[in-house]
Amino acid sequence: MAAIVSIRDVVKEYNLGKVVVPALRGVSLEVDKGEFISIAGPSGSGKTTLLNLIGCVDTATRGSVEVAGQNTGTLSERQLTSLRLDTIGFIFQSFNLVSVLTVFQNVEFPLLLQNRLSKSERKARVMQLLEQVGLATHQKHRPNELSGGQRQRVAVARALVTEPQIVLADEPTANLDSVTGQAIIDLMRSLNEQKGTTFIFSTHDYKVMQHANAVVQLADGKITGRETPERAAASMLGHAPKPVLAVAP
């Protein structure tokens, strides 16, 4: 399978005044089309930075990031924005819906930015997604009239409305209770299976990781391993001393 994301030797440093803080220190990662990958690691390990680089909202200090075949380091800001609009869907930890717009309008928003579909086409697309996330009856509600889980489902619908190749989700369940979080992950998973959209999400919840095909472990700005969800969970809980990629004696 072809890699939709290809990261090679990426270093990302933040300049905080005179201090240079390294966030990623030589990371390489390949994600194939249709994968459902989780990025795991403790706080400050560089999960969000890695997602930002893949999501084209940030660029690497060194190394190369290729998304959908494009080297993001060579693109202008405008081109990066277009790339995000057409190729990537975002699901945020705190939903990030536009509070003054209805559920329908929030989902429709990226389509308006793309400005390619007619009004009826947009409506059909939005309604289809709202059906899939189970919020068709709530289309006229405002975000503040919805529960957290419902809001995140709206966000999922918004991320998918442009039919992107990749959906990035940064801690999508962090603000949800475990049952709701579970439901969101199930929804994402089923959409991944139905549409073949690549999902990359960060989490530090081992229950959430269970649903991924693979878990990329990050620690201190470095990838420490790429494991099955079971092993990852076990290593997080301290039951699995042997990482998958470790060389067997």
Added chain:
Amino acid sequence: MISQSLMLVQISLRNLLASKLNLLIGGLLLMGTFFFVFFGALLDTLSDSMSKSVVGSVAGHIQIYSSKSKDELSLYGSMGGDPDLTAITEFPKIKAALETLPNVKTVVPMGTSAALITSGNTVDLTLERLRELYKQRDGKSTNPSAVKLSPEEAAKQIESQKGHVRQIVKVLQGDTEKAGVMLDESKTDADAKAALTKVAGDEFWQNFEADPYASMEFLENKIAPQVTDGSLMFLRYVGTDLDTFQKSFDRMEIIDGQRVPEGRRGFLIAKFFYEEFMKLKNARRLDKIKDGLATGTRTIAADADLQRFVKENSQQTRELVLQLDSIKTTDAVGRLQKLLGDDKESDLGTLLARFFTMTDENFAVRYAWFYSDLAPLLELYRVRVGDTLTIKAFTRSGYVKSVNVKVYGTFSFTGIEKSPLAGQISLMDLMSFRDLYGYLTSDNTEELKQLKANTAAKDVTREGAEEALFGEGTNNVVAEATPGLIDEKKELSGVAKILRQEDLIRRVYNQKEIEGGVVLNAAVILKDGRTIEETIKQINALSEQQGLSIKAISWQQAAGMLGQVINFIKGLLLGFVAVLFLLAMIVINNAVMMATLQRTQTFGTLRAIGAQRPFVLQMVLIESVVLGLVFGAAGMLLGTIAVAVVGKVGIPAFNDYLYFFFSGPKLLPVLNAWNLLVAIVLVLIATTVSTLIPAINATRVSPLAAMQADE
């Protein structure tokens, strides 16, 4: 694209009420537009009506005057008295030139000035009548309009006038006694007192007939100066071509009397001035009380001003007592006794005081009675229509000149009858005006010509003056200068006769004579009053081109300080609105700055999901513009409603000066579409400019901001 914009507008509309700060900004914008629309309409209407007052009463649309003048023209006078204007000598040429301009309807020649006139006091007037009666009796009368009286009638009238003088003397004696109580005896003029005592005694009157003229002279010299009711009046007038004036200023209306016949000399008194300053004061006060009561809101019982009028009327009856001769006094006493139901009191002063002590209940009856029963016995006005008015003024070279002009009537301008400013200016014919200011008229040019011819005078050049005077040439002037050679009477006959005032009053001048002399300024009446500035430019260009040496100014400038008032108020309004908008802009700037910071995550999210920078810029700008439009429109609507309501009810001219500014009893403001347009443009500029920087800042929000947790 349209859906995108609609969405943006929708977002901004919904954001509008989300923040209280928006309400504050909106409130400021609303106030700004409201003030601009409402007061703008008010001022425009005010300016319009004032222009009607000024343009319609005397100024015309444009005034022209000599460009060589030291001062600027100021029709209503200025702080330092009348402006020093250089005379225009070639008026016909200028008029002809100006009338070639397409927008010029006509040009009315003028000269504006003011003079003090004195109205003679009661003794003077009575003695004048008495003298005329004696002259008639003795066949010496020179008054052609005098009515021939029978000897019996003349004797009766002479007795009545004499009785009148004796009555005045009695009043004066009363005054002196009162003064004596208050002042030290020695301070009162002994000579005056002696004269009064003499005249009060019977002896003087028994001997009166022996030499009536000498007796009258004694009265004129010794008694008349003691009567202080004659007063000085400051009369402002425009000397003009009356016929053209009456035709050009079509709001002018004759109230009493008639127009000055075509080509004649004559004077028309402004009705307002006539009422205010020339009318018998008691009658004037009665009129004012009546006006006050007519408002329906004021009563004598409650209004301090009306009470003051009533009090002054009952205390100041002297002018009436002095006016009435013995026959009329008896008549008036009888009528007052009947009205007041008291046949015991026979003192006219006491009766009048009681009559004038009026209340809300008896005012209407007594007011009507005053005009129907008492007024016919009185001289209601100091100057009557048909009288000849003597006006004295200083000529430009400094000597005093006087002219007699017949008063043909009074006039006012429709709509601004009550305006003291428009009602201040009376009208005089141009010939009299020129006479008064020492300018040459066709009459005195003629006089000079004849004098020259009769005395063989000739023009001498400056260079030849010495030779001509001291006789180096063929003329031996010295030898011919025999005393008595010039018979003054003969030389001045003919011309002098023509120049007698009586004849001047009857003389009819043709248009060439009227326009042919000097004028100080002229009103230019336009066909289209909206293009004043343009026409001024054309006139000034024409003057330059043809060497007319004139300067054109708008009515506003010509009205002097008065014209500037409106500009001043306009400036104040604009300043106020500017401050409001500036304040709004500062607040908007701060508010949007803060809002942008608060909404960093939103902008970040939008950027992350694919919105380009210009989209964010648009979003912020549209929000401000929508805010401006919504509250601006509300302000405009409120302003429009306010204008409509006030336009229906009207702002009453509660004082006489406002009458002039309002060009009538009420100001009815009319909405000006232009003001609405300017208001909304201002709002848009203010909101856009003040939002620009925060909007640019918003575009710089990184999509990374979306990743930060928690809103």
